[in-house]
Amino acid sequence: MQKNLLETQHVSVQYGGVNALDDVSVVIGEGEIVALMGPNGAGKSTVIKSMFGLAPIASGEVLLHGEPYVPIPHNIVHKSVSYVPQGRRVFTHLSVEENLEIGGYIVKDKSLVKDRIAAAYDLFPDLKAKRDKYSGTLSGGQQQMLAIARGLMTDPKVLLLDEPSLGLAPKIVKEVFELVSKINEERHTAILIVEHNLQSLLPIAHRAYVLDHGKVIIEGDAQKVASGDILERIFMGTYKPTH
Amino acid sequence: MDYIFHLTTLSSIFAILAIGLNLVMGYTGLLSVAHAAFYGIGAYASAILMRSQGMNFFVAMGLGVLLSMGVALLIGLVLSRFDGDYYALASLGFNVIVFGIMLNWEELTRGPLGIPGIGKPKLGDHTIFSNMEYFFFTLFFLIIIYLLARLITRSSFGRTLKGIREDETALQVFGYKTVYFKLAVFVIAAGMAAVAGSLYGSYITYIDPKTFIVMESIMIISMIILGGLANNRGAVIGATFFVLLPELLRFAGFPPDIAAHMRQIVYGVLLILLMMYRPQGLFGEYKL
Known part of the structure; x- marks a missing residue:
């Protein structure tokens, strides 16, 4: 059975009274590539920052190897987690x-x-x-x-990548994602990627989460998430939550 | 020639101050407006110890350096929690407090009267007295401080300081406890400033609180901005320039009563031009 390496459980983050994350649970399992997607301002980067102690967690918790962990920026690297910031x-x-x-x-x-x-x-x-x-x-x-x-x-056992394609030419983006895939295959490093470039990310991801307005809207197998039209609706701003 | 040695001695003392502040401001990116306070602590500590306890210059200087570093450790614990404008304001506040203590603790410092008759250093039976001797004596300390700064800035410690300057958060995620590095460099710079203070007091043989006001800190900042942030050689050149410039203005024909004001104006104009056209200074690798 796949082990959970790093996860947020029901995490909410507030900046000045505004909810940046609302009850978000994201799991990174051993050896997998997890995509974290969503439009601008959805809270994608905040998920990573909450795992690193760089965002103020109002409620919920971060788990490391299944155990509660209070993230502090200079400490988590000792727990075999690495962060490549935006x-x-x-x-x-x-x-x-x-x-x-x-x-x-x-x-x-x-x-x-x-x-x-x-x-x-x-x-x-x-x-x-x-x-x-x-x-x-x-x-x-x-x-x-x-x-x-x-x-x-x-x-590291877990690598957190925040928008690795930002500001790069399409050819370079392709190279970067090929390398990310290679790192995952050769080193079995679990990778969480925050990204808006779905075309490049989804083919290499195993699982995906889609965020909108600080909430997880969809999660599951990356290919299944990619197959529906919900992504398009979220990014076009026409998605209406049912709950 | 005596006049030349006088100017080069003063240049060397200010170069020591500039090198120390450059570690904090140029390499670490922390805008400290407290450097004159540590300069003053070193000067007062060694002057008082030499006068009241009859201590040898070197012992008094050593104790002055230790005192200055100890105070920096305490103040640095508070300052290291700040960055940016807050760091600058908090450090400025500290300089004002130290000035207030020098001015008002009259039993110890003689207040506004200052401390006259500070002794000269002795090497064995020989007293370093002439301007030429004192220049070489100061130059010796400048070389030591310069080499120490070079060692620091080329080490992994120096690399970390530059990392703090560029992106402290990015550094923390690699496991760096940046507070300790900021504290360490602040304490080292305070020790260097105390060396300069001891040399100054002993050279001029008189100190008073006005020598260590906030404006003095700002002048040292100006020196390293002119010479170039994060460059030890630039700090020395900036200090030399600032010491020599007023002397050159003497020959520009300004009447003596307005010459001092003209110097301030020239300093100000120079800094504005520098910020506009070469914000990294003459030899700097980094701009504010």
């Missing part, structure tokens, strides 16, 4: 290699850090050629690859 957020005045070293901060064995940097270069050869360059000089696609590679430095 907009890449690489350290532009540090080199590619220094960014990777920062990603491996909690790994105390320095030779292991070197091995993982070498593995990152194998996975993302473009980065190797620019290892000594400031990451601010990289293209958007290369910065996204660096952000993912940095997130993999701790060899």
